[in-house]
Amino acid sequence: xxxxxxxxxxxxxxxxxxxxxxxxxxxxxxxxxxxxxxxxxxxxxxxxxxxxxxxxxxxxxxxxxxxxxxxxxxxxxxxxxxxxxxxxxxxxxxxxxxxxxxxxxxxxxxxxxxxxxxxxxxxxxxxxxxxxxxxxxxxxxxxxxxxxxxxxxxxxxxxxxxxxxxxxxxxxxxxxxxxxxxxxxxxxxxxxxxxxxxxxxxxxxxxxxxxxxxxxxxxxxxxxxxxxxxxxxxxxxxxxxxxxxxxxxxxxxxxxxxxxxxxxxxxxxxxxxxxxxxxxxxxxxxxxxxxxxxxxxxxxxxxxxxxxxxxxxxxxxxxxxxxx
Amino acid sequence: xxxxxxxxxxxxxxxxxxxxxxxxxxxxxxxxxxxxxxxxxxxxxxxxxxxxxxxxxxxxxxxxxxxxxxxxxxxxxxxxxxxxxxxx
Numbered sequence: 001x002x003x004x005x006x007x008x009x010x011x012x013x014x015x016x017x018x019x020x021x022x023x024x025x026x027x028x029x030x031x032x033x034x035x036x037x038x039x040x041x042x043x044x045x046x047x048x049x050x051x052x053x054x055x056x057x058x059x060x061x062x063x064x065x066x067x068x069x070x071x072x073x074x075x076x077x078x079x080x081x082x083x084x085x086x087x088x089x090x091x092x093x094x095x096x097x098x099x100x101x102x103x104x105x106x107x108x109x110x111x112x113x114x115x116x117x118x119x120x121x122x123x124x125x126x127x128x129x130x131x132x133x134x135x136x137x138x139x140x141x142x143x144x145x146x147x148x149x150x151x152x153x154x155x156x157x158x159x160x161x162x163x164x165x166x167x168x169x170x171x172x173x174x175x176x177x178x179x180x181x182x183x184x185x186x187x188x189x190x191x192x193x194x195x196x197x198x199x200x201x202x203x204x205x206x207x208x209x210x211x212x213x214x215x216x217x218x219x220x221x222x223x224x225x226x227x228x229x230x231x232x233x234x235x236x237x238x239x240x241x242x243x244x245x246x247x248x249x250x251x252x253x254x255x256x257x258x259x260x261x262x263x264x265x266x267x268x269x270x271x272x273x274x275x276x277x278x279x280x281x282x283x284x285x286x287x288x289x290x291x292x293x294x295x296x297x298x299x300x301x302x303x304x305x306x307x308x309x310x311x312x313x314x315x316x317x318x319x320x321x322x323x324x
Numbered sequence: 325x326x327x328x329x330x331x332x333x334x335x336x337x338x339x340x341x342x343x344x345x346x347x348x349x350x351x352x353x354x355x356x357x358x359x360x361x362x363x364x365x366x367x368x369x370x371x372x373x374x375x376x377x378x379x380x381x382x383x384x385x386x387x388x389x390x391x392x393x394x395x396x397x398x399x400x401x402x403x404x405x406x407x408x409x410x411x412x
Contacts, residue, residue: 140368157370179373199377210373 002132003029004087004110011128016115017089021101025108030054030086033133035125037061037118041080051082054089054125058118062094074099085109089125091118134185135256143176143193143226144168146281150226152181152193152260153277155234160267162203164234166213167274169221175213176226178203183228185256194225230261230284232277237268247283247294327399328389335409339380341372343410348372350401356392358402 005026008017019026036053042061065073081088081103087110090096096111104111114121141154142161146168153161162178169175177195186192195201201214201222214222231253243266244251253262263280267273283293333339351358351370358369362384367374369388380386386406390398 138365138367140371140374157368179371180367180377196377198379199373202373204371204373 001029003027007087007129007132008110008112015121015124015128017112018114019110020096020113021111022087022104022107022109025087025104025110028086028108028110030129031084033126033129035122035129037122038080039064042076044076044079046079049080051080051084052086054087054129055080055085056118056122056125057088057090057094057096057100058092059094062090062097065097065100070099073097074103077103081107081109083107087112089114089121091116091121131184131186134188136182136184137256139181139183139255140179141181142178143181143195143228144173145176145223145226146173146278147285149229149281149284150176150193151277151281152228152231153234154231156236158206159234159236160273161234162205164273164277166203166205168277169213169217171274171278172221174221174223174226175201175203176223177201183255185258186227189258191228191255191258191260192225193228200224228255228260230263230280231255232263232265232280234265234267234273237266237271241266246298248298325393325395326389326391327395328387329399329403330385330387331403331406333380333382333384333386334406335412336382337412338382338384339375339378339386341376342412343405344372344375346405346410347375347402350405351398354392354394354398356390356395356398358398359389361387361389 003026007030008019008026011017032050032052034050034053035056036050037058037060038049038055039060041049042064065077068076077099088100088104089112090100091114093113093115096113101111103109116124139152139154141152142165144151144153144165153164155161165175165178176193177200180196180199181193182196183191183193202210202212204210243264251262251264252259254260261284265273265276265280286293335343347369348371359366360369360375360378361367362378362380365378366389367378369375378386388399388402392398
């Protein structure tokens with residue numbers, strides 16, 4: 001359950017929020033990831049009023065309230081300050097009218113003032129709340145960034161994920177997190193992974209123990225979050241399994257409803273996992289740029305075959321003509 | 325076979341490095357997949373960092389979920405270890 005306190009604690013400072021009344025209601029839950037300017041509702045039209053959303057008062061709302069007679073002002077405010085309301089924010093440095101302050105304090109509805117202009121606050125708050133409400137999952141794996149591409153390395157315990165990541169760091173790539181990756185959908189279109197605060201930039205390597213990558217290799221080798229562009233699954237080499245030899249079929253995996261390119265990478269002594277992951281990444285970049293090595297080769301091959309066939313056909317035709 | 329059971333952390337310092345090591349050591353050589361759920365977080369119990377990440381304090385509840393042939397046997401061992409406060 002996401003409540004007003006969570007929002008205030010995490011985003012209060014960047015949004016410039018200042019709590020002015022209704023402290024007792026900080027535990028109110030935010031049920032809908034939306035914000036609302038109560039213009040029409042304030043004028044008395046309450047049909048389908050969005051009473052579960054955070055209300056934002058801007059210049060117009062404040063001016064309108066000031067123009068009303070005191071009794072009317074209280075009546076209108078009471079009609080929109082419902083028990084389910086999560087919070088009220090007065091944006092643009094406006095001073096909330098005294099009746100609003102008193103009512104919020106009395107009803108325990110958190111009332112904030114914000115320095116930011118109303119429209120800016122509206123957009124930023126909408127984005128923030130939407131992200132807070134976006135689907136989240138935790139998965140076992142290691143997230144690294146190589147050549148600007150976010151690679152989620154998955155695989156069973158002790159298949160060598162951490163060792164691969166260590167190799168990547170040594171080659172100048174970056175670690176986001178090892179072991180536990182928190183994945184969140186961003187803007188409904190892509191995935192972003194990050195690590196839990198407590199174990200951030202820490203790795204456990206069998207035989208060595210827990211190491212801090214940021215301290216060992218420097219700040220350049222780590223980052224806090226990264227978009228997940230591809231998933232590489234490390235697997236013990238299985239002689240009975242057929243691994244992709246051409247790379248024409250692109251495989252995808254589904255994470256939180258988002259399709260991500262997926263590669264199964266068999267591991268065995270003598271196969272340099274770091275180099276292989278780097279190659280997958282470079283190939284991915286090339287594909288993004290519009291060049292697919294496998295497809296290009298296939299086209300060339302088909303072209304060569306058809307040319308050969310045509311030449312053969314022509315030769316046969318000439319032969320039969322000269323005979324007749 | 326999939327079984328799950330709730331256990332309480334009983335040792336004073338909670339799930340710190342030593343108990344986590346004991347858990348991982350106990351699971352070594354077993355086949356089933358073992359997960360710990362604490363609050364809303366579910367992690368792989370075979371990974372020491374994951375277990376540590378939970379930062380479970382004394383008296384916190386942990387749901388152990390085991391799936392695999394040797395599930396029953398592993399569950400018994402794990403519950404015993406929690407009950408014995410990991411020897412602390």
